[in-house]
Amino acid sequence: MAEDWRNGGFGLYVHWPFCEAKCPYCDFNSHVSRSIDQGHWRTAYLSELDRVATETPDRVLNSIFFGGGTPSLMDPATTAAVIDAAAKHWRIANDIEITLEANPGSVEATRFAGYRDAGVNRISMGIQALNDTDLRRLGRIHTLAEARAAFDTARSLFDRVSFDLIYARQDQSLADWERELTEALNMAVDHLSLYQLTIEPGTAFGDRFDRGGLRGLPDEDLGAAMYDLTQEICEAAGMPRYEVSNHAREGAQSRHNLIYWRYGDYAGIGPGAHGRMTVGGQRFATEAHRMPQAWLDAVSKGTGESARDRLSGIDQAEEYLLMGLRISEGIDRDRYAALASTAIPEAAVQELVELGMIRTRGSRISVTYQGFNLLNRVIARLAGA
Structure with a gap:
């Protein structure tokens, strides 16, 4: 299965690790820095691209995703340099998707034209809430007015704009969420990422929760009701769930994230970036140094990677199962068997079909509501655990 990655495609993930402030719920690899040498970072990204490209020649690049952190703090010239270098290293798909995550503060909004000119064709905005009280509670530095203005600017410059919302927030009722979600769907959006608030260990919210200071969170039943309501409202609006937390109109799904969920290959560059790369007929899991300065130092010595682990056939099959069942299209049993050198147990399939948990169609398995x-x-x- 040396060419298995072709079933999912090939993408490039670029991690920008800096934020203006650390949100209390965030457990991503993000850092606050008073000064950033944009030229130094640009050089490092281009060096990593050179290295990765030598290992993955003769490929078609289906997507580029600038994530973070807050990539909308990146100089548009740096974004352009990365995109231009990628186009020199790989053949670019005719419909390539190039996404940049953006915080909707008024300062970043002025950069959108620069990102468009650099080649970005999709914006993913971290709005998170549609009222100022909850934005403050979530530690966001933008206001609702700034978010709406930035969204309108993005919509005027880009054909594809998505944004994130967090629900199951403190003191949020089911009716509150229904109104907010309806308002979001009325904003002429074609893709929404809708996440239940998760309290992660090691975050400011996690510490506050442990001390009993994070009050008003919904109980399990209310959280489940909010999730069910989300599916109902989005389905009725023509934006059904195509992944656990992602909703889109037909054709507006995130192509980059589909590479992950369809278990394709993706190169990850930047501090803490993960990747899955097939090199010499073998698939590897890669991970970069997490701390920004450590990553820069490592790149200057030849590679930003801190780990590269060979994945066995069973490893790959389990990852394919884990990722592929998150999306509505599901997985292909024949592909799983080719990776694992063994089939998914038929008894498990039949049991889950009878329980109404999965459906089958030919060789495909997908998960029901x-x-x-x-x-x-x-x-x-299904994994036999």
């Missing part, structure tokens, strides 16, 4: 609510159990059963 009921199954999505118990996805981890479904995956474990």
Whole structure:
């Protein structure tokens, strides 16, 4: 299965690690810095691109994703340099998707034209809430007015604009979420990422929760009701769930994220970036140094990677199962068997079909609405755990 990655495509992930402020719920690899040498970072990214490209020649690049951190703090010239270098290293798909994550503060909004000129064709905005009280509670530095202005600017410059919302927030009722989600859907958006607030260990919210200071969070039943309501409203609006937390109109799905979920190859560059790369017929899991300065120092010595682990056939099959069942299209049993050198147990398939957790069509398995609510159990059963 040396060419298995072709089933999912090939993408490039570029991690920009800096933010203006650290949000209290965030456990991503992000850092606050008073000064950033844009030229130094540009040189480092281009060096890493050179290295990765020598290992992945003769490929078609389907997507580029600038994530973070806050990539909208990146100089548009740096963005342009990365895109131009990628186009020199690989053949570019005719419909390549180039996404940049952006915070909707008024300062970043002025950069949107620069990103468009650099080649970005999709913006993903971290709005997170549609009222100022909850924006402050979430530690966001923008106001609702700034978010709306930035969204309108992005819509005027880009054909494709997505934004994120967090729900199951403190003191949020089911009716509150219904109004907010309806308002979001009325903003002429074609893609929404809708996440339940998760309290992660090691974050400011996690520490506050442990001290009993994070009050008003919904209980499990209310959280489940909010999730069900989300599916109902989005489905009725023509934006069904195509992944656990992502909703889109037909044709507006995130092509880059589909590479992950379809278990394609993706090169990850930048501090803390992960990748899956097939080199010499073998697939590897890669990880870069997390701390920005450590990554820069490592790149100057030849590679920003801190780890590269060879994935066995079973490893790949399990990852394919884990990622592929998150999306509505599901997985291909024949592909799983080719990776694992063994089939998914038929008894497990039939049991889950009878329980209404999965459906089958030819060689494909996909998860039902009921199954999505118990996805981890479904995956474990199919994996034989």
